[in-house]
Amino acid sequence: MAWVVAINTFREAVRDRVLYNLIFFALLMMAAAVFVGQISVGIERIVIVNLGLSAISLFGLVMAVFIGVGLVYKEMDKRTLYSLLSKPIRRSEFLLGKFAGLLLTLAVNTALMTLGLAAALFYVSRAFARADFSILVAVYFILLELALVTALALLFSCFSTPLLSIAFTLSLCVAGVLAPDIRSLGPITGSRPIEAVTTLLYYALPNFSNFNFIAAAAHGRSIPLSLIFENSAYAAGYVAVILLVAAATFSNRNLK
């Protein structure tokens, strides 16, 4: 039953004109492709890939957070959930459907932006190189990152207002990016308890730095297959845990 909810969530996003952000991305890529050759010599590819991947990540992040925090809250607030939950669907299936629907939206959005990036890259390079494959891997990592952010936003959406959920999700995103720095902070203090806490935080926080391969892709460095598997497993595991916590929270919640 989750897929029925997922398709409807995707349809909602499309009808809410969420994909209009693609126009801004296209304009950004066109402007970059035209002007980058004039201001940089020999590093056009690096600039375009850096800019394009950063924009894909940022646009996706904004979508994941701002749509994600309303996924469940909006349905509870408007009481559209009342009719839905009287149908033969479990609350956990509803959550899974909402998650999958937003992820599908993000995937379509990211795929279309990647096509825009490829067009801009082709415009400045006049050809694709083998090293450009790493861009696709970097895009895949961005999608994994977005899956994590979506799961976090969905979790907060189950028990908090959108404004607070945005604050919680963005805070965790920032903390997740800084996770390796938090871990290295422990040994510097020389305190065992603090070191234990920072290590614990490192493992508990979503480690977003794992997924940042924009610079590597821009420089055409290859990304090892093992890392792709590791990151995939990490994201899948983390998302599964968050969704389980969200399902447990939401399944016991009294709707107003």
Added chain:
Amino acid sequence: MAIPAIEFEGLTKDYFVGFWRKRPRRALDALTFQVDQGEIFGFLGPNGAGKTTTLKLLMGLTFPTAGAARILGCPLDDVRMHRDIGYLPEQPYFYDYLTARELLDYFARFFGFGAAERRERVSRFLEMVGLGAAAGLPLRKFSKGMLQRIGIAQAILHDPQVVFLDEPMSGLDPVGRREVRDIILNLKQQGRTVFFSTHILSDAEMLCDRVAVLLNGKLEGVGSPEQIVAIEGQGSEILAELPAGRDLPSLLAAHATRTGSRYRLEVAEPDLYDALDALRACGARILSVTQLKPTLEDYFFKLVGRQKPAPFAVETVER
């Protein structure tokens, strides 16, 4: 023996109010009764009595503090049972980016209907609730009455055994109310159970096999509308005509309604014959004596303490 459609066993719900020191407020107090299959059952009570809370508990939208309920013999947390039930929430609201047809198609998918069957059902039920012409209209453009109609359609789209309707007549014009009444009667003819909450008592009186009356979360009575109102006879209405130049005794006249030479009096049952004697004594011609049948509304008013004025008592007149 057939399984009851709905069984309540001490169903209780407390809400916690207050910011710092949360205090429990009892919304529903040990509700115990059952609804048989094939009945149209009215769930009556003033605003805040606990009707919507009960329906939300039955739908698994909130969870009971104590007690239990079963629908078609299944516990409330059994989602498979939802294949056999339909629910219209109070003041329903649906995805406004969908059209009426898309909404019903979306809900129909949860019951595993194929594409052809979904198309047929959606068209049939849209026609049934009078929305055939608005099938392609986005729900954001729907009026309150139209939302109520699409809400009823989604509740019965899959031919459920038990249909729960929370204030189904709300927001509907007289034509719409008549159509919904027909739909409810039609469901009964098909052998389905309809459990609906309402505060429009004439609808309950007209439709229901049995009703339950809820007040401040407590069950005040369960039975047929006739049983519920048959607490005591309320009295009789006398229509009398006086010859020209004659007047009613002043105390009688003070409680009578006059239209030309005709008078209408309401008297309590034990005082009927005394009132008739008094009227004859002053030369009145008795046109009719009709027993006043108490309505569900009278019972309801009495229950909530806003009783209608008591019938006129003759002994006060004779003094």
